[in-house]
Amino acid sequence: xxxxxxxxxxxxxxxxxxxxxxxxxxxxxxxxxxxxxxxxxxxxxxxxxxxxxxxxxxxxxxxxxxxxxxxxxxxxxxxxxxxxxxxxxxxxxxxxxxxxxxxxxxxxxxxxxxxxxxxxxxxxxx
Numbered sequence: 001x002x003x004x005x006x007x008x009x010x011x012x013x014x015x016x017x018x019x020x021x022x023x024x025x026x027x028x029x030x031x032x033x034x035x036x037x038x039x040x041x042x043x044x045x046x047x048x049x050x051x052x053x054x055x056x057x058x059x060x061x062x063x064x065x066x067x068x069x070x071x072x073x074x075x076x077x078x079x080x081x082x083x084x085x086x087x088x089x090x091x092x093x094x095x096x097x098x099x100x101x102x103x104x105x106x107x108x109x110x111x112x113x114x115x116x117x118x119x120x121x122x123x124x125x126x
Contacts, residue, residue, distance in 0.1 A: 003062040007051045007102060010084060011042050014067055014115070024061075026054070033082065041082045052097040056105045064102045067115040068095060087121075095126055 002024045009025040012018040027045040034040050049055050051068060069085030076086070087094070102112055116123055 004065065005054075005056070005061045005063070005102075005105060006065045006067070007054065007098070008066065008068050008085075009043075009045050010067075014065060026051070028085075031082070035082075039083070051101060052094060054101045054105055058104055059107045061105050061110060062107055063111045063113065064106045065113045065115070066098060066102045068098055070117045070119070070121060072120045091121075092125075 002022050004020075004023045006012070006014065006023055006025050009027045012025060015023070024047060025045045026047040026049055027043055028048065028050045029043055030045060030048055031041055031043045047055065051066070069087050071080060071084055072087045072091065074081045074086055099114075106112055116126060
């Protein structure tokens with residue numbers, strides 16, 4: 001099993017090497033769409049699963065990257081929502097569950113990388 005988990009990989013924007021064999025890419029959806037704006041949505045994870053309920057054993061990854069959706073106020077069909085996902089009103093509990101799952105699958109000596117954009121929700125609210 002690869003040593004690294006990207007729990008919300010989306011279109012793998014976090015990675016220079018989008019096919020890194022050390023990484024398990026996970027997302028809650030698989031989607032390919034060419035939009036009229038010229039944007040391309042390409043979400044193609046290795047594992048389709050929800051970050052709140054991961055299908056992995058405990059303590060299996062040396063590193064977990066947690067880059068959850070961070071947009072709260074965006075149109076349902078906007079390219080931003082399609083590319084990055086959208087949070088609903090239950091987002092604080094979703095993020096809490098995501099952190100709990102990340103820590104569960106992370107080895108005790110592992111590293112958690114958390115990425116957040118404060119455009120709509122300040123980090124202090126997370």
